[in-house]
Amino acid sequence: MRPTMRGDTVEISVTVNGTAESNDVEPRTLLVYYLRDQLGLTGTNVGCDTSSCGACTIHVNGESVKSCTMLAVQADGEDITTIEGLAPSDDELHPMQDSFREHHGLQCGYCTPGMVMAAVSLLEENASPTEAEVREGLEGNLCRCTGYHNIVKAVLAASGQSVD
Amino acid sequence: MIPAAFDFKRAGSSDEAIALLGEYGDEAKLLAGGHSLLPMMKLRLAVPTVLVDIGRVEDLSYINDGGDHISIGALTRHRALETSDLLAADCPILSHVASKVGDPQVRHRGTLGGSLAHSDPASDLPAAVLALGGTLVAQGPNGSREIAASDFFTGYFESALTDDEMLTEVRVPKASGGWNYQKFNRRAQDWAIVGVAAVQVNGGTNVSLVNMGSTPLRAGSVEAALAGGSSAADAADAAAEGTEPPTDLNASPEYREHLARVLTRRALEAAGIS
Numbered sequence: 096m097r098p099t100m101r102g103d104t105v106e107i108s109v110t111v112n113g114t115a116e117s118n119d120v121e122p123r124t125l126l127v128y129y130l131r132d133q134l135g136l137t138g139t140n141v142g143c144d145t146s147s148c149g150a151c152t153i154h155v156n157g158e159s160v161k162s163c164t165m166l167a168v169q170a171d172g173e174d175i176t177t178i179e180g181l182a183p184s185d186d187e188l189h190p191m192q193d194s195f196r197e198h199h200g201l202q203c204g205y206c207t208p209g210m211v212m213a214a215v216s217l218l219e220e221n222a223s224p225t226e227a228e229v230r231e232g233l234e235g236n237l238c239r240c241t242g243y244h245n246i247v248k249a250v251l252a253a254s255g256q257s258v259d
Numbered sequence: 260m261i262p263a264a265f266d267f268k269r270a271g272s273s274d275e276a277i278a279l280l281g282e283y284g285d286e287a288k289l290l291a292g293g294h295s296l297l298p299m300m301k302l303r304l305a306v307p308t309v310l311v312d313i314g315r316v317e318d319l320s321y322i323n324d325g326g327d328h329i330s331i332g333a334l335t336r337h338r339a340l341e342t343s344d345l346l347a348a349d350c351p352i353l354s355h356v357a358s359k360v361g362d363p364q365v366r367h368r369g370t371l372g373g374s375l376a377h378s379d380p381a382s383d384l385p386a387a388v389l390a391l392g393g394t395l396v397a398q399g400p401n402g403s404r405e406i407a408a409s410d411f412f413t414g415y416f417e418s419a420l421t422d423d424e425m426l427t428e429v430r431v432p433k434a435s436g437g438w439n440y441q442k443f444n445r446r447a448q449d450w451a452i453v454g455v456a457a458v459q460v461n462g463g464t465n466v467s468l469v470n471m472g473s474t475p476l477r478a479g480s481v482e483a484a485l486a487g488g489s490s491a492a493d494a495a496d497a498a499a500e501g502t503e504p505p506t507d508l509n510a511s512p513e514y515r516e517h518l519a520r521v522l523t524r525r526a527l528e529a530a531g532i533s
Contacts, residue, residue, distance in 0.1 A: 101265065101266055101308060103266065122264075122265055122266065122267035122310065123261055123263070123264055123300075124261075125301075128261075144260050145301070146294065146298055146361075146364075146365065147448065149364060155368075158338075158367040159363055159364045160364050160367055160368055161364045161365070164293065164294055164297050164298060164368070165293060165297070165368065166267075166290075166293065166297070168267055168269075168312070169290075169293065169314060213363070213364065216367075217363065220363075232363060234363070234448050235361070235363055235365065236362075
């Protein structure tokens with residue numbers, strides 16, 4: 096038997112995009128790296144890595160969370176959704192994804208997975224937000240192409256409101 | 260950025276967490292929502308060798324009506340404070356200040372107890388709890404003790420909690436009179452460059468300051484001036500008295516003193532104090 100070393104792995108069981116996963120992780124593994132490196136779900140991007148930019152936003156039990164600021168061990172037993180799990184099928188986009196495409200809510204696309212996940216969570220909590228509420232509701236997500244205007248339009252349209 | 264390696268222990272109850280703290284002493288840190296601790300661990304500003312995860316201690320997430328006060332479990336998330344009907348009716352300053360912390364993603368994970376125990380002098384929630392004259396409940400190996408909010412913040416990122424104690428509850432008086440929180444910053448989701456909370460409670464007006472020293476502070480000179488009959492504008496002139504504001508990229512100490520005076524006047528006026 097080897098001696099116990101600091102940071103011995105811990106087994107976690109999580110549901111990711113509807114699939115039960117069970118893995119050994121180092122306690123210091125951040126959730127975003129577990130998703131990207133261990134599960135191969137690279138749709139979730141790492142941007143600032145300091146919980147500022149929101150590129151790594153996913154859902155934990157339906158709520159938006161920055162996965163660079165959560166340990167994989169904290170996700171044990173939880174229900175995780177990433178951008179890969181949002182669309183109902185391979186042939187169909189989630190209404191928010193569709194709205195981003197329709198209203199050109201992306202330029203380089205790096206912030207897009209996080210923006211879409213944050214926007215879906217926002218509408219879960221406020222089904223018909225005003226434009227100001229959308230802007231405030233997305234304060235945790237940065238778009239360095241500064242394409243905010245069309246992102247806000249896309250979210251308003253996805254909530255069923257008419258936009259110019 | 261990856262934290263330094265640590266051992267991971269999960270506590271199922273506050274008793275278990277305190278036993279683990281007793282076992283590992285000052286090498287251990289409690290992990291609640293992790294939104295203050297993990298960023299510091301990623302920067303290696305905090306290097307605990309043991310993390311005790313209390314995120315699953317379910318009986319510490321509640322907002323209860325205690326008659327003249329409201330009792331809030333330490334693991335209550337900011338989002339729950341923000342959306343609480345009880346707080347909206349009987350202690351609106353606390354739910355409003357919670358809605359100003361970070362961004363929605365942060366508020367989905369961060370906890371009231373975690374924010375207070377972290378004792379960041381620039382955080383929002385300590386301002387509300389200080390201005391309200393709240394009471395914090397700490398559980399240790401020999402039972403629980405109450406700590407007045409005004410005695411809780413003892414230094415830069417330091418609190419009155421001992422190594423084997425855990426914050427379990429926060430009690431705030433009901434305060435449905437005038438209140439206001441002025442958070443001055445340059446970008447969304449930033450910490451306050453200076454913040455001021457003002458609230459009418461128990462027949463007086465309390466004022467607290469954020470990022471005006473090594474701890475969040477009560478603005479004693481302002482409160483004394485108001486109690487002595489000064490106008491809000493005159494009392495606000497005393498806001499920077501006795502403070503030692505920090506200097507950083509955003510502001511010099513002199514600028515922070517100016518902000519404290521201006522924001523205090525605005526907070527008092529918006530709280531209906533003239």
